[in-house]
Amino acid sequence: MRPKPRSILEMNPASKINQIRRRLLRWYDKNRRALPWRDTQDPYAIWVIETMLQQTQVKTALPYYLRFLTAFPTISSLDRAPLNRVLALWSGLGYYRRAQNLKKAARKIMREHKGKLPQDYHALLTLPGVGPYTAGAVMSIAFNQPFPALDGNTRRVLARSFNTNREKDLQEIDKRLVSPSRPGDFNQALMELGATICHFRDPTCPACPLASTCIAKSSGIFPSQIGPARGRKVKNIEWPLALIQNNGKILLHRRDQNGLLEGLWEIPGGERKARETVKATLARHLKGLGQRARPVFEIGEIRHSITYRRIRASLFFFPGYRISHLPNPDWRWVAISSLRRYPLSSLSLKAIKLYRPRALKRRDRYNLIVNSS
Numbered sequence: 001m002r003p004k005p006r007s008i009l010e011m012n013p014a015s016k017i018n019q020i021r022r023r024l025l026r027w028y029d030k031n032r033r034a035l036p037w038r039d040t041q042d043p044y045a046i047w048v049i050e051t052m053l054q055q056t057q058v059k060t061a062l063p064y065y066l067r068f069l070t071a072f073p074t075i076s077s078l079d080r081a082p083l084n085r086v087l088a089l090w091s092g093l094g095y096y097r098r099a100q101n102l103k104k105a106a107r108k109i110m111r112e113h114k115g116k117l118p119q120d121y122h123a124l125l126t127l128p129g130v131g132p133y134t135a136g137a138v139m140s141i142a143f144n145q146p147f148p149a150l151d152g153n154t155r156r157v158l159a160r161s162f163n164t165n166r167e168k169d170l171q172e173i174d175k176r177l178v179s180p181s182r183p184g185d186f187n188q189a190l191m192e193l194g195a196t197i198c199h200f201r202d203p204t205c206p207a208c209p210l211a212s213t214c215i216a217k218s219s220g221i222f223p224s225q226i227g228p229a230r231g232r233k234v235k236n237i238e239w240p241l242a243l244i245q246n247n248g249k250i251l252l253h254r255r256d257q258n259g260l261l262e263g264l265w266e267i268p269g270g271e272r273k274a275r276e277t278v279k280a281t282l283a284r285h286l287k288g289l290g291q292r293a294r295p296v297f298e299i300g301e302i303r304h305s306i307t308y309r310r311i312r313a314s315l316f317f318f319p320g321y322r323i324s325h326l327p328n329p330d331w332r333w334v335a336i337s338s339l340r341r342y343p344l345s346s347l348s349l350k351a352i353k354l355y356r357p358r359a360l361k362r363r364d365r366y367n368l369i370v371n372s373s
């Protein structure tokens with residue numbers, strides 16, 4: 001009879017687990033980046049930043065976190081705020097469903113948990129937008145409970161250190177590793193190691209506190225599949241945009257409440273269909289405005305990515321476009337000075353930047369720089 005294969009835990013004795021935990025925490029104490037959410041124990045602030053950090057890097061999320069917490073310092077203020085305002089502050093960060101879920105969860109917390117984030121893993125999982133990673137991060141960082149928090153960075157470190165790609169193994173090993181006395185620091189240490197040392201392409205093993213026990217380092221085999229989650233095949237899209245101006249205002253359109261970038265305001269335009277001319281695409285997206293307009297010239301081109309879509313957007317200028325009356329409330333003339341009050345899609349922020357580099361306040365321009373792709 002063939003012997004039963006040993007589990008990942010049997011292959012890694014408690015002494016090795018303890019050693020890894022100790023080394024990682026020691027490294028973190030010396031090397032951790034000073035980030036504002038590391039100075040707070042406020043569960044709400046930790047929940048907000050952990051939500052932002054899903055799909056977003058620290059340097060991008062940082063200004064958004066500061067602005068969000070200033071505008072909505074408590075769960076009750078987030079609950080009371082209009083969704084448009086929440087989305088406006090999220091504008092440029094992408095994955096807007098996260099902001100909508102935060103808002104929905106704030107309402108549920110006010111109604112069912114007396115305005116406080118529940119200190120219970122399973123209750124956290126019932127909140128919109130909260131999955132095992134966020135629940136584990138909040139439980140460990142805010143409530144000091146030994147719950148693991150597996151994200152892309154931690155998966156990569158553990159997969160390399162323990163030479164496994166199996167999700168079950170990674171979960172078991174992370175659960176076993178998490179420090180009972182400093183669970184929040186331990187989870188952040190693992191994330192920090194993945195973000196700053198154990199890079200996807202080029203890990204800096206000589207600087208790694210886990211180098212002496214890491215199987216990938218000793219074998220020299222760094223499985224290529226341990227990286228960012230592989231998603232759908234990239235789709236290249238053309239997305240002409242119409243910058244329509246009259247009397248110092250530009251025309252914005254609000255997207256449907258269902259589908260991609262739901263409810264955000266944008267410069268009108270959209271995906272070009274196969275065998276459709278750019279002119280026909282623009283005419284289709286401006287249908288309903290009554291008057292046929294002709295673009296005067298092309299201002300330039302923007303490159304942008306939304307999930308698996310790689311967008312090439314040409315921006316066409318339509319000056320002095322007279323429309324006696326807009327067909328419905330989803331169209332609006334907006335003064336350039338008021339743009340920042342609107343939740344604009346990142347693509348539209350880039351278009352406005354291209355048209356009027358100084359039209360946005362410095363902080364918005366900063367967001368464009370860090371988000372440009």
Ligand code: SF4
Nearest residue numbers: 198203205208211214
């Ligand atoms: S030794 Fe290298 S591969 Fe192993 S965890 Fe550290 S950085 Fe990653």
